[in-house]
Amino acid sequence: MTATRLEELVTPALIVDIDAFDHNLSTMATALPGPRLRPHVKAHKCTQLANRQLAAGHHNFTCATIKEVEGMAAAGLGEDLLLANEVLDASRLGKLDARVTVAVDSLQTIEAAAKGGVKEILIDVNVGLPRCGCAPDNAGALAEMARSKGLVVRGVMGYEGHAVGLEDRSLRAELTAQAMELLLQAHTDVGGDVISAGATGTFDINTYANEIQAGSYALMDTAYAKLGLPFKQAVSVLATVISTSASGFAVANCGLKALGMDHGNPDIAGGGHVMIVSDEHITFIPETPVAVGDRIHVLPAHVDPTIAYHERMHLVRDGEVLETWEVDLRGW
């Protein structure tokens, strides 16, 4: 049996450059070895990819949805799973054969954890991003309330999401320091061993937390590429040029249903200007001429919502598909 070549894949198809991916995993594992990193699976939604992160030394994982926690547990990756998100019905979590910790930021989410049979929680603290998390001053009282319900309070988490994407590194560092000051202050009131925070954009800046919830580093996207991080673009969407025009633009079969668009248009690998993206098309002005039937790599602006559109990802080296992994943590 001969291996599948890139040219044989049905397009659009999600492609992972194995060498870039391996580089990213080893770079991160060197910077944040073992439990210093709690890889966030929301970025890739793939238990086979998580298995590679495990092989790189990281045994504890972060999830964003109950479905992700369930899938990780079912895949035998349930040594220490953090659902870094609030839930009002934790009953599916309580049933799992895995160590599950859930974020709470209110009486209701504490009660939901207790009622659902979850045993351990983190107090989620708002450190500046307008999203979940209690006010830092309330963290201690919430911890006490959680303990009164029989829950084990493992510590705190706080996401400096307003800082992680800033291109100016010194500003990113300044806002991270301010955010983590709030988190550490809350931690003194809460107690516990865990101070969880961070993302790919602050992996080497956030020296305050004792574990970093980075996910994008493994595959990367064009938004994070602007930050000068030591990670390489590993993921792309392979597309086929299906039409060309005498006026200079070309069209490939990779559209809005193959790309997360909240960070704007994707890039074309090797150059080119993207004009419009529609449901199943990308119209672009190529840097060098392309012909109908040529294949191009489209680089997503935001990796997480891109992956969530695809059923599988193909791991490729030198044009050969070496493995195909199911994106098995999609949905809710």
Place this chain on the structure above:
Amino acid sequence: MTATRLEELVTPALIVDIDAFDHNLSTMATALPGPRLRPHVKAHKCTQLANRQLAAGHHNFTCATIKEVEGMAAAGLGEDLLLANEVLDASRLGKLDARVTVAVDSLQTIEAAAKGGVKEILIDVNVGLPRCGCAPDNAGALAEMARSKGLVVRGVMGYEGHAVGLEDRSLRAELTAQAMELLLQAHTDVGGDVISAGATGTFDINTYANEIQAGSYALMDTAYAKLGLPFKQAVSVLATVISTSASGFAVANCGLKALGMDHGNPDIAGGGHVMIVSDEHITFIPETPVAVGDRIHVLPAHVDPTIAYHERMHLVRDGEVLETWEVDLRGW
């Protein structure tokens, strides 16, 4: 067995208001009865929804992907399927037990159709949108080429995509007229019975084509809502408020992986200002106070890429889930 209530659904969940949906189907079937409409399934990717369109009198359908054509054929909806898109490998289409017509705009796509065993084609004409389609002047020559390869040329298609979303109705009408002048001119060179064009935004403006490829009308979105069309918002994403803040914002569990974001932020049903959308969260300032555990309906800005994120849609009347349909035409 009691019926499922909205409150029992795992969130985020795709909800269809049955009454609004029925209104949309009957309004369209009155305006464009039977074969005057060729519903575009890309907007909903659901064969059960397509079955309702069939029941409303429309037997011919438009698809954007080979997977959609395959799924429609497998569901017994293959009486007359148009793949309104170019493909370089038509072999999966040629195998189907269905009447399949494919769009072509080049020698390569004609050869692919013939090689793949597809028997019928439309000449796709560029009528102003920078996307697929041959130059109008080339349409006749392409038709001749297709016939020389043994293909039946059923006519022409041309998508006035640069016009369909314009809020100014007179401008929309003017650009549609200009686009359709090009299409009709190409049709005189090509021949055949079919002149296929249009969208929800031009369903009552495009009186030049003899069939309209509208899809969004069935479920609608906030972008099309701005056009003053006679269709109601039927689809929403049900979400649970998981966190509130003393500073006035609230957070619900509907994020970038539940919403197509290329048209910008969604709206909150009943009012409210959306601040940020992240992977699994929407942060908003509610118009009337909300509490943790409350459920809200989020109205997507663009229906097609929203649906493509969801495995199923729930049809609801008076808070009761009457049916659940699989979104079975996703992927490629």
